[in-house]
Amino acid sequence: MISEIGHIALILSLTIALVQGTAPMIGAARGDGQLMAIGKTAALLQFFFISIAFLALMNAYVTSDFSLANVAQNSHSAKPMLYKIAGVWGNHEGSLLLWVLILATFGAAVVFFGGNLPPTLCARVLAVQAFIAVGFLSFTLFTSNPFERLFPVPLDGNGLNPLLQDPGLAFHPPFLYLGYVGFSIAFSFAIAALIEGRVDAAWARWVRPWTLVAWSFLTIGIALGSWWAYYELGWGGWWFWDPVENASFMPWLAGTALLHSAIVCEKRDALKAWTILLAIVTFSLSLLGTFLVRSGVLTSVHAFATDPARGVFILAFLVVVVGGSLALFAIRAPQLKSGGLFSPVSREGGLVLNNLLLTSAAATVLLGTLYPLFVDALGIGKISVGPPYFNTVFIPLMTPLVVLAGIAPVLTWKRADLYGVFLRMKFVAILTLLVVAWCLYETWGSTFLGTLGIGLSAWVGIGVLVDMGARVGLFRDRIRVSLSKAMRTPRSIYGMNVAHIGLAFLVAGITASSAWRTEVLRVVQVGETVSVSGYEFVFHGVEKIQGPNYSGERGHFSVNGDTRDAIQLFPENRFYPVQQQPTTEAAIYTSWRGDLYAVLGEPDAQGGWSARLYFNPLVAWIWLGALVMALGGAISLSDRRHRVGAPHRIMSGKANNRVATNV
């Protein structure tokens, strides 16, 4: 019964979305306030009904209602409660419902926070949002309905893939979707602005917070996915350039570019058409990611669906959205007058270069991801593009980007004095060179790329610290003066610097864990000691274990066994009888210096066990860096200048009048 209510609520929200997509649009064109106001009511209603649908499905999972085909296929009564709830979005149908729920949440948030938006812009934004919702709701209802009944009702369900039964992965999809779908707001604002034919600093100020929210969530979502791959797949790696990873990485690259170009748009009234284009591209890449992952074009742990109808539907939707918005852009973009002028060496110039590098990087990832699909579709052969391609392309593109991030705080708007920049960076450069020299000394004989990466990381990190020191007059003014300067520094400055510190952590972690990782693969006997880059692993044997819904073996290693701070590692091999599926659980000990990582293999005839032991230096810095980046986004978001309208009430009021007279 509850499931039927959910089903009806979903159908109702589709019809509401149809109204929301048309009425406010017509209202905005005619200047009819009543028609425009429908948009807000409809957005809230849509949120309400989709929430009901989502809660109904969650109820079915929690109560293990196997009369729903979706629940029977993906859940099991013996599953822990957390995974019953996470199971709602651990499958194709449920994850689509989560997608539309988040879309509706963002729609409602626009109504809630967008009180100061010009009415026509607000109406159009909500209408574009509704169009996206219509696409995804009809996709859900017509090709992947989570509320389909099953008869006869099975006694128990098939269970969730054990690989997905993991806290990291339970929260990976919601965060990722908050990112993907969050970019839909930037997209809707871009389309609405193109229809209005007006893009100004106020527009950029409205778009930026939404982009920041989406970007921060996407950053966390990708980090969670990579962390999961690191500890769950047991290969010691954290990024495999797998197409499904690339699918989330491309919108992130484009979104990062958007984040930076929106600053230029807001502060200097320049790069308008480019910012609009980036907003369109970023959301299109999010849609493409959904298409790649959900259509079954790529097979992976994500590809729940291999029904061709679904692939065709998403592809058609993608063509309509991308084609339509780019056509609109082509018609309207020439009318966007660009404002502020700047010289190539300036903060604007730096941000333009940042954008060029980021979009080039996104394009190369896109090519590497789609090329095998094209080759396959043309029947030339079957190929795969692996990590060597991406590493070759990525390192040269990212190196100048990171160098730029180090200089960024010093560049001034409009025109920067190159000599002055050199002078101000002198101190940073000397410190960086010291770090490089130390790194060369420590790692002499290994790869120079590693030293390059550490140098880049130090450059950004030291650059940020020196900039903050200079801003508050540290060591120059008295402490109280410095403190009050620190208090008066805008939050957005802190946000930028924190995010860039995150970048420094990320670069250091990526570099160290790829350049100086040690892997030892061998058969160990009980009592034997294996040395892995200075750490002595002692093998103590294997015992049988019995979990709530699995059975298996647990090995025991201790590291630095005789000292007081001995580290115990318990890698496991599990077998889940419901799915007839084995999994490998790596044992990981994390520290600042690096991770000790052990994987248990198979027993051999002489009573030994094969095992893989790793030392991954600084690997935890990768996820720490991503978290710090997202934190930077959050700090920037808390800047009062970003609170839509608050200090600009008068200005946006003026904008309203102007728009009203335009219409």
Next chain:
Amino acid sequence: MMAPKRRRLYLVGGGMTSLGLAVCLVIFAFQDNLVFFYSPSELAKQPLAAEQRIRVGGLVQEGSVVSEGDGLTTRFRITDLSESIAVTYTGILPSLFREGQGVIVQGYLQSPESFVADEVLAKHDENYMPPEVAEALKQSGQWKESRD
């Protein structure tokens, strides 16, 4: 300050340079980093250079998995049910690896009849069949719909 035209020139110039750099990198990277996929039947028909890095996919032949004395090296045969090829792999096999399972191996041909793998891919659940393997089975005429 400079004229809009001049600025546009810089922008376009910068864009072209960046794009050109990216294109060069892509071409350079594509040259030796594309890995082609072959089925055992295709390998039986056309000989390949030994240094070429390739992927081979099929089913692990029943009864073919043999562990070497060192406890780490495994020998098995990959079959598309009409042809098969011997594979040697040193390392811990993925937990889903077993006889009759669809797998993809990546590595080099040691001789036309034997393959040295440095990577064995057998992820996902037991119903999963890598699409390349399914295709190879279809081409060798051994595909049974009941597998799906």
